[in-house]
Amino acid sequence: MPDKHPSSIPITSKVTTLAEAAALVHDGDHVAVSGFACARNAVAFSHELIRQGKRDLTLSGVVLGMDSDLLVGAGLVRRLIYGGGSLDRFGPIQCVNRAYEQGSVVAEYYSSLAVCFRYLAGALGVPFMPIKSLLGSDLLERLERETAPDNVHEMDCPFTGEHIVLLRALVPDVAVVQVQMADEEGNARILGPRWDNDEAVNAARQVVVLAEELVSTDVIRQQPELTAIPGFRVSAVVHVPYGAHPTSMFRCYDHDEEHLRLYVARARSEAGVKEYLQEYVLGVRDHYEYLERVGGLAKLAEIKADALLGY
Numbered sequence: 001m002p003d004k005h006p007s008s009i010p011i012t013s014k015v016t017t018l019a020e021a022a023a024l025v026h027d028g029d030h031v032a033v034s035g036f037a038c039a040r041n042a043v044a045f046s047h048e049l050i051r052q053g054k055r056d057l058t059l060s061g062v063v064l065g066m067d068s069d070l071l072v073g074a075g076l077v078r079r080l081i082y083g084g085g086s087l088d089r090f091g092p093i094q095c096v097n098r099a100y101e102q103g104s105v106v107a108e109y110y111s112s113l114a115v116c117f118r119y120l121a122g123a124l125g126v127p128f129m130p131i132k133s134l135l136g137s138d139l140l141e142r143l144e145r146e147t148a149p150d151n152v153h154e155m156d157c158p159f160t161g162e163h164i165v166l167l168r169a170l171v172p173d174v175a176v177v178q179v180q181m182a183d184e185e186g187n188a189r190i191l192g193p194r195w196d197n198d199e200a201v202n203a204a205r206q207v208v209v210l211a212e213e214l215v216s217t218d219v220i221r222q223q224p225e226l227t228a229i230p231g232f233r234v235s236a237v238v239h240v241p242y243g244a245h246p247t248s249m250f251r252c253y254d255h256d257e258e259h260l261r262l263y264v265a266r267a268r269s270e271a272g273v274k275e276y277l278q279e280y281v282l283g284v285r286d287h288y289e290y291l292e293r294v295g296g297l298a299k300l301a302e303i304k305a306d307a308l309l310g311y
Helices: 018-022 043-051 066-073 094-102 112-124 138-147 197-203 217-222 257-266 270-282 287-293 296-303
Strands: 030-032 057-061 077-082 106-109 128-131 152-156 163-168 174-182 206-214 227-229 236-239
Touching (some): 018 043, 018 236, 043 066, 043 206, 043 270, 043 287, 057 066, 066 077, 066 094, 066 270, 077 112, 106 138, 112 128, 112 163, 112 197, 138 152, 174 217, 197 227, 287 296
Parallel strands (some): 030 057, 030 174, 057 077, 077 106
Antiparallel strands (some): 128 163, 152 163
């Protein structure tokens, strides 16, 4: 009997709604966030978590951005595991910084490399990962003394005698990744930098893929080498055009500079953050009403990426 053509083999669709995907996150869960500073943030997913009123979350990422800042500003976060954060030229992540200064979140502050190494240990299924670059740093001193004494440990290597630091494996409950393209099974392409996504996805217990474009599996099979996330790792796929807005999405759209400046201005105070959340998150039914509120088709056309440059 001849083999079936690949396109005739039934696929297991994991496509769901944004609300259903956000429901995979439970109170107290550890969520690995998507992007880096103000690029490829899973902003629409953060909006939905806020609308669902999640609580006591732990967030992790090498460099946090707006998606994390929103969650902290909305009071959903108990602990941060990160290597820095900013909105690039638009300003700092003010909600995160304010929460850190006020002590309303526990901040495990590492280097970006150390966070990635912790994910790598989780992805490999080993209990820890050795590192040397934290030795002698204020970061290590504070981790050992205050914020994460159970997650770092100094020792001498049994083989070479070198002094090293052991980092406890990081295993998120859910990794959330904003991607340019995915099929219904969850096979996904990430165009441009991946940062810590590979390690976080392989370490996490569940993976949510948020796709700008949903394509057939045949399209993915045409260039399998571009598949960054294999479908067997994925629990849910959501088609979310402009899901990273107002941050950028390489080859899809650029920053919405006007909206980012508006957010930064509001985020300077707790009252301003509440106003922003009410107007753009809690005061809209869903992601598509949010897109209308920020300017609709006219604004989205304005920030659409140049086909050649990718931004």
